[in-house]
Amino acid sequence: MQPNNGLESKFDKLIALIETQNGLIGAQSQTLKEQKDELSQQHKTMKKHSVMLEALEKDATKDDRAHEARTLQDEQTWGAIDKESLAKIKVIADGWRDLMQISLVFIALFLTVVTAFISPIIQLFTSSPNDANSTSASSSSTTKNPLPSVTLQLVALFYYLALIVSICNSVLCVLGMQWAARLIAVPLGKTNLERTLARERRKAIADGYMVPLMGVLVWTLLLSIGFFVIGFLIQLWDLAVSFTGRAPILLFGGAFATALSLVILGVIVVTTVHASLHDNSPFESPLSNAMRPLLMWIRRLKQPTSKGPVATKLPQVVDEANLEQGSAGVEDDHDPNEVKALIKWEDGDDEDILALKTYARLVIDTTDPDILERAVPSFEFSKWYSAGDKLFPLFKAVYERYMATDASFRVKETAYRQLIQFKDWDGWTGNDFARRWQWKSDVKLDKWIRWCQSRCEEMFRRSRESRRAFYSTYVFFVSFEEDNEDLRGTHPESYEQSMLRVLSSYTQLKEIGDRADLFRATVIECKSLIDEGNADVVIAMFGKQGRSIVLRSLLQNPFLLWEQVDDVISLITKGNELGIVNELSNFLLNLPEMGIVTSPFDQQLLLVEFLAYIGDNLSWNFTLPSNFDLSSVLALVAREFQIPQYNMTLLLYLERGGLESLSDFGSALPLWEFYRDLSLEAPGFPHDVTRIQGFYLRYNGCFTPLPALDDQECDDLATAICTQVEMFAPFNTPSYLATNKRLILELTTLHEEQRNIVTDFILSRVQRGDFISVIRTSLWDWDRIQSLLAAITRGHEVELLATVSNHIGHPLNMRDHLTWMPALDFLLHLIPSLPPDFVIPQGFDLFGSLYMFLHHKRNRKTWRKYSDALIFYLDHGGFDRLARPDKIAKFFTLCVDESSQMKRWSDEERTSESTRSRSLYYLRELDALAASFAANASETPPVSLPANNGSPRLALSSRIASFASEVAQMLSFRRRPQDETQEVDTFRLQISVSDRNMA
Secondary structure (H helix, E strand, O other): OHHHHHHHHHHHHHHHHHHHHHHHHHHHHHHHHHHHHHHHHHHHHHHHHHHHHHHHHHHHOHHHOOOOOOOOOOHHHHHHHHHHHHHHHHHHHHHHHHHHHHHHHHHHHHHHHHHHHHHHHHHHHHOOOOOOOOOOHHHHHHOOOOOOOHHHHHHHHHHHHHHHHHHHHHHHHHHHHHHHHHHOOOOOOOOHHHHHHHHHHHHHHHHHHHHHHHHHHHHHHHHHHHHHHHHHHHHHHHHHOOOOOOOHHHHHHHHHHHHHHHHHHHHHHHHHHHHHHOOOOOOOOHHHHHHHHHHHHHHHHHOOOOOOHHHHHHHHHHHHHHHHHOOOOOOOOOOHHHHHHHHOOOOOOOHHHHHHHHHHHHHHHOOOHHHHHHHHHHOOHHHHHHHOHHHHHHHHHHHHHHOOOOOOHHHHHHHHHHHHHHHOOHHHEOOOHHHOOOEOOOOOOOHHHHHHHHHHHHHHOOOHHHHHHHHHHHHHHHOOOOOOHHHOOOOOOOHHHHHHHHHOHHHOOOOOOOOHHHHHHHHHHHHHHHHOOOHHHHHHHHHHHHHHHHHHHHHHOOOOOHHHHHHHHHHHHOOOHHHHHHHHHHHHHOOOOOOOEEOOOOEEOHHHHHHHHHHHHOOOOOOOOOOOOOHHHHHHHHHOOOHHHHHHHHHHHHHHHHOOOOOOHHHHHHHHHHHHHOOOOOOOOOOOHHHHHHHHHHOHHHHOOOOOOOHHHHHHHHHHHHHHHHOOOOOOOHHHHHHHHHHHHHHHOOOHHHHHHHHHHHHOOOOHHHHHHHHHHOOOOHHHHHHHHHHHHOOOHHHHHHHOHHHHHOHHHOOOHHHHHHHHHHHHHHHHHOOOOOOOOOOOOOHHHHHHHHOOOOOOOOHHHHHHHHHHHHHHHHOOOOOOHHHHHHHHHHHHHOOOOHHHOOOOOOOOHHHHHHHHHHHHHHHHHHHHHHHOOOOOOOOOOOOOOOOOOOOOHHHOHHHHHHHHHHOOOOOOOOOHHHHHHHHHHHHHHHHHHHO
């Protein structure tokens, strides 16, 4: 039993411990519950305090934040404007009533004086001189009074005129006071806007009548005084000379009164003339306003007019400068007289125009800061823009009023923010939901857009927060510059998306407009983020796919030096130099057109500068990949005469496998010759002599001319090329293209006799057109293949046009400048050999050539010859065979009007007169096609080309876009026309896919 008792005691202890533990756990749970309730209460208290702090912060910083934007019809805005209108009208009405009350008081006193003077005259007229000698009352009653003297009649006349004019003046005063009282009455209207417009309409009517009435009151009062003075002077002089002797005292009084009257009359005349000739004269009156046009005309007649050459040519120079700058005149101060004239209501103004004019007048004239605070949220830029250019000076005057020194910071910020609201306006795009984000084609760069660009530039220079807020808006308005449409996305973009779009914009094949300031500012913004330690923000903005695009865009930009972009490029390439080298291989295979970047102190090739940077960050024993082809880079350096500057960078890559990967050893020949001719003893020459000498000796054999091929080798070459022709397809593998390029190069380097033998053998087995297509896809420049093509095409020019039409006519067969430029050179080469009366064969379509020529960068060295060649083929039947004539209307427009950049070219580089004339004709043809379709969609009129260059242009090219779809349908094509921008984007997508497949 003893062990059992011990076990029971231990079991009891265990139970006791468990009970104790349960009690402690329960107490702990209760404590935790109490803590939870307390924390919950604290959370509620903190949340409440946070809301209160947010309210306090919002209230404390409300003066530093812009108001919420409101519409132009907002009730709160027009409630404040209506009060301001009422206050101004009340001031004017009170002034009118004060004038009329004073006039009434003066007239009352004046009538008393006139009555006192006229009473004796009346007695003289009514009393007979025979009354004292009459003998009977009957005789006096039947006899009329004798005729008074002329002097007495004149005195009575002027006294009566003074009396009558004074009475008329008093009547007008009574009526005017009644009319003025109606001005401050509440007008009819359901909204504050309607009541304000009704009040302003009433005021406009009153201004047309009350203002002249005030002048009439003043001048009638002066006229009545003048009549009285004339009568008084006549009476005084009559009295002074009525005696038999001289009355010197009366004569002096008459002379003094006359002189004083003339002085007063002279003062009136002088002040009136002064007010007519000078603005803001204190002597202004209705009479002076009426005299102003006449006096100003007389004044201009008396001024000498300059007829020198400077006077006749200066306006033209100023106009040309304005056209060149585009924004000239936008920032000039507005003319106060012009603003005053624009504010006036006109017949035919709709309600929105009346509202804008009323809004402008009351905002410009107000001195109450509260009115500015309450009116600025409704300062809708879109409403002013929709009103047209006529109200632009008025719009600027309102904006400058908001920017005045007496306006608060909040008012200015709100006016700035209206730019962002303007960017998001629905009027830039289609109205219906389906076209919600299709930009309107009729919106062009004008003074409004220029002004918005200038304001965005100001905002961009203010602060980091301002740059972030206004960057997308700045990009949007810059996109209206010529050839900058790609800066506008298909939907609203964030700050990061807009920056990425701008930074990657120079990778495009198309003509790129003026965006230098925007691109430079964007790069500076990125560098600022990097310097501030926000490099991760920049990397996240680029993304994985965007880094290589931004890198290529920075390398292709035409104006920023390496020192301006190196920070951004180093961020992109940091830690991934080998990967960048591999990515660069595909870029070098199809190197786009690049040029040298110049500055006052330096000239740089950014691509080679980048290669130098990458080379410095790679290991000393790195080897280039086998597909890293430097041929295009070497050709670029040689073409720009930069071998002395970049020879060591090129040597670095050639020593590490670059020479073995060259597809064209001829591109390295200028560098090898430079090393050969380099004087090793030149003092201070900054080159590694040992490396240069070693490279020259090691690869000397690569540049030694090979012996001529024997017959068997020529047969092998011809057989290999025939095999390439049989394997030809629009899109081939890189290995096929490399083999093709090597074989065509070998063929072009043969002596003329051997080349002709090989060519004849090839043509005996394949078609000429197929052989030409293979030569074209070798991607050699025209100078390299010109002699070969000349031998192939000689005597077969017309038939070859039909054969190669499929390869030249479709845009997908001409993806870049390496394919479409040789195609145009080929067409240009054929022209001298074609007969004068030849007609383009059936099936030959120039649409591809025109389309690529139109949507690639315009080269001042080739524009004239290529445009002449294309017009030549259009004149010989090419226009009739165009698949999509509506899509190449811009080509004709460029030939006629030219872009702003083309206008800066020399006369020898711009469009020829014959091409310009023919382009005018084809624009008329497109107009005629569209008009014919609109008149009768069921039948298509034939298109005939006249022998001459046509008559003056009948319709502008701007109408072409609106008729694009009709023209396409009229020409019986199955494909439905799409938006041109959409089609270009789709085409680029197809090209990019094909390029990736080739790579």
